[in-house]
Amino acid sequence: MxxxxxxxxxxxxxxxxxTIEENAWLAVHIANCRACASEQxxxxxxxxxxxxxxxxxxxxxxxxxxxxxxxxxxxxxxLLTYIPATWRKAMAAAAALLxxxxxxxxxxxxxxxxGGGKTVGLETTPTILSDGGSGYMAPGGSTGQxxxxxxxxxxxxxxxxxxxxxxxxxxxxxxxxxxxxxxAVAPDKSTSPSRIAGGETALLSSGMKVTSTVLKxxxxxxxxxxxxxxxxxxxxxxxxxxxxxxSSGRQILVMRLTIRxxxxxxxxxxxxxxxxxxxxxxxxxxxxxxxxxxxVEYDDLLARQSTVQDPEEQRxxxxxxxxxxxxLDAWAEEAGKRVIMVWLEGE
Amino acid sequence: xxxxxxLVRKAQSNDMxxxxxxxxxxxxxxxxxxxxxxxNRDDAQDxxxxxxxxxYKALGxxxxxxxxxxxLHRITLNVWLNIKxxxxxxxxxxxxxxxxxxxxxxxxxVAALDGDPLEALEEKEFRGLVRSTLNTxxxxxxxVLVLREIEGYSYEEVSRMLGCSLGTxxxxxxxxxxxxxxxxxxxxxxxxxxxxxxxxxx
Numbered sequence: 001m002x003x004x005x006x007x008x009x010x011x012x013x014x015x016x017x018x019t020i021e022e023n024a025w026l027a028v029h030i031a032n033c034r035a036c037a038s039e040q041x042x043x044x045x046x047x048x049x050x051x052x053x054x055x056x057x058x059x060x061x062x063x064x065x066x067x068x069x070x071x072x073x074x075x076x077x078x079l080l081t082y083i084p085a086t087w088r089k090a091m092a093a094a095a096a097l098l099x100x101x102x103x104x105x106x107x108x109x110x111x112x113x114x115g116g117g118k119t120v121g122l123e124t125t126p127t128i129l130s131d132g133g134s135g136y137m138a139p140g141g142s143t144g145q146x147x148x149x150x151x152x153x154x155x156x157x158x159x160x161x162x163x164x165x166x167x168x169x170x171x172x173x174x175x176x177x178x179x180x181x182x183x184a185v186a187p188d189k190s191t192s193p194s195r196i197a198g199g200e201t202a203l204l205s206s207g208m209k210v211t212s213t214v215l216k217x218x219x220x221x222x223x224x225x226x227x228x229x230x231x232x233x234x235x236x237x238x239x240x241x242x243x244x245x246x247s248s249g250r251q252i253l254v255m256r257l258t259i260r261x262x263x264x265x266x267x268x269x270x271x272x273x274x275x276x277x278x279x280x281x282x283x284x285x286x287x288x289x290x291x292x293x294x295x296v297e298y299d300d301l302l303a304r305q306s307t308v309q310d311p312e313e314q315r316x317x318x319x320x321x322x323x324x325x326x327x328l329d330a331w332a333e334e335a336g337k338r339v340i341m342v343w344l345e346g347e
Numbered sequence: 348x349x350x351x352x353x354l355v356r357k358a359q360s361n362d363m364x365x366x367x368x369x370x371x372x373x374x375x376x377x378x379x380x381x382x383x384x385x386x387n388r389d390d391a392q393d394x395x396x397x398x399x400x401x402x403y404k405a406l407g408x409x410x411x412x413x414x415x416x417x418x419l420h421r422i423t424l425n426v427w428l429n430i431k432x433x434x435x436x437x438x439x440x441x442x443x444x445x446x447x448x449x450x451x452x453x454x455x456x457v458a459a460l461d462g463d464p465l466e467a468l469e470e471k472e473f474r475g476l477v478r479s480t481l482n483t484x485x486x487x488x489x490x491v492l493v494l495r496e497i498e499g500y501s502y503e504e505v506s507r508m509l510g511c512s513l514g515t516x517x518x519x520x521x522x523x524x525x526x527x528x529x530x531x532x533x534x535x536x537x538x539x540x541x542x543x544x545x546x547x548x549x
Contacts, residue, residue: 011521015495015502042528047496049470049477053383054497060378061392065370068399069363 006036014047070323219275222346229274236267257340264338298324359406383493386482398423431486480530488523
C-alpha cells in the first residue's frame with residue numbers, strides 16, 4: 001500500500017470505519033511518511049472544526065418567522081379572493097375550505113392521490129373590465145356582483161368588447177364548456193393598477209372586475225383526471241397551481257389556472273375531457289375596493305415605516321408591507337388574464 | 348408552551364398559530380443548516396423561508412412518530428438540492444474516483460515538504476477558511492460534509508435524507524474529505540504566497 005491508500009484511509013478514520021489491520025497499517029505508514037502524517041493532522045483538525053461549527057445553532061433572522069407566515073397567509077388570501085361566495089360556502093360545508101386555502105400552490109409533488117373519492121372541478125376566470133371610467137373607487141364601494149349564469153355575464157353592464165366563445169365543444173359537454181362569459185377586456189392603461197416611478201402602486205382610477213366561471217367535475221379516477229387537467233392546462237400555457245385533495249369524506253382536488261384571456265375559451269372547452277360536469281357558476285367580482293383598501297393600508301405602512309425609530313418595529317412594518325405588496329402585485333399581475341380554478345371530486 | 352407533537356397535530360388541522368409556533372421553535376435549527384449549505388445569510392434566509400413553506404404544505408405527510416426537526420431538515424435539503432439542480436446545466440456525479448490529472452498525491456507530498464501552510468493559522472482563521480472552502484466544494488460534497496460532519500447525522504440518516512445507498516454515502520464522504528483537505532491546503536499555500544509577496548513588495 002502507498003500514500004494514496006493512506007489518504008483514503010485517513011478520510012474514513014473519523015467515522016471509525018477502519019479495521020484493526022487498516023488502523024495498524026496506517027499508523028506504521030504515518031510514522032514513516034511526513035506527508036501523510038500532516039494529512040492526518042489536517043483531517044483531525046478539520047473534523048474538530050466542523051463539529052465545533054455544528055455545535056452552535058446560528059440565530060435565524062428576526063423576520064424569518066414573519067416572512068414565512070405572511071407568505072402563507074398571502075397565498076391563502078389570494079385563493080379566497082377568486083372563489084365565489086357560493087362556492088366558499090360549499091367548500092366550508094365540505095370542511096375543505098381551510099385545508100385548501102392553506103395548502104400548496106404549485107406544489108404537485110406532495111399530493112397524495114387516492115382514487116376512491118369524488119372529484120369536483122372549480123374554475124374561476126377573472127376578467128378585467130372597464131367600467132367606463134367611473135374614477136377611483138373608495139374602499140367600501142361595490143363589492144362585486146354575482147352572475148349566476150353566463151348569459152347574464154355576457155350582457156353585463158360595463159363590459160365592452162365582450163364576445164361569446166364560439167369554439168366548438170369537442171367533448172360534448174354542451175353548454176357547460178362553452179365559454180359564454182365575455183372575453184376579457186384588457187384593462188385600460190389609465191384605469192388599471194399602475195407602477196409609478198418609485199415602484200409604488202398607484203391608486204386605481206377605475207373598476208377592476210373579475211369574471212369567474214366555476215365548473216364542478218365528477219370523475220372516477222382523481223389521479224388520472226388531475227393528470228389530464230394538468231396536461232390540458234400546460235398545452236394552453238396556463239400557469240397551474242394545485243391544491244392537495246381533501247379528505248372530509250370526499251376526495252377533492254382544486255387547481256387554479258391563470259391564462260391569457262384569449263386562450264381561456266379554448267382551455268375551458270378542452271377541460272371537458274376531464275370528467276362530467278356537475279355544476280357551473282359564473283360570477284363577476286369587483287376587486288377595486290379590496291385592491292384600493294389594501295393599497296391604502298400599504299401606503300400607510302410605508303408612511304409609518306419612515307417615522308418609526310425602533311429597529312424591531314421597523315422590521316415588522318417592513319415585513320408587513322412586503323406581504324401587502326406581494327398581494328397587490330399578484331392582483332396587478334393577473335389584470336388582463338383569467339384565473340381558472342378547477343375543482344375535481346372523486347366519485 | 349405546547350409540545351411539538353401537539354403543535355404538529357394542530358398545524359395539520361390548519362391551525363396557523365400552531366405552525367407559527369413550530370417555526371419559532373425550529374427556525375434556528377433550520378436556518379443553521381441553510382447557512383451551512385448556502386454559505387451566506389441572504390440565500391440562507393430565502394432557503395429557510397421556502398423550506399418552512401414547503402413543510403407547511405407537506406404537513407399532511409408527516410407522521411408524528413418521526414423527529415420533526417429531522418423532517419424539516421430533510422425538506423430543507425430537498426429544497427436546496429432542487430434549487431441547485433435547477434441552476435446547474437449539467438450534473439456530474441462526484442462519486443467516481445477523483446482524477447485530478449496532475450498527480451495529486453505527489454502534489455500533496457511536495458506541499459507537505461514545504462511545511463504545513465495551515466499550521467500557523469489560529470483557530471478562528473482556520474474556521475473561517477473551512478467555511479470559505481466548503482462554499483467552493485461541489486453540491487454533493489458540501490451536502491454530505493454538512494450533514495455528517497456539521498449536523499452529525501449518521502450514515503444511515505444521511506443515506507435516507509439523500510436517497511442513496513450507505514456505500515454511496517461512505518464513498519462520497521471519503522471523497523469530500525479528500526477534496527476539502529486538498530482545497531484547504533491549496534488555499535493555505537496561496538495565502539502564504541500572498542503574504543510572502545506582500546513582504547517582498549515592502
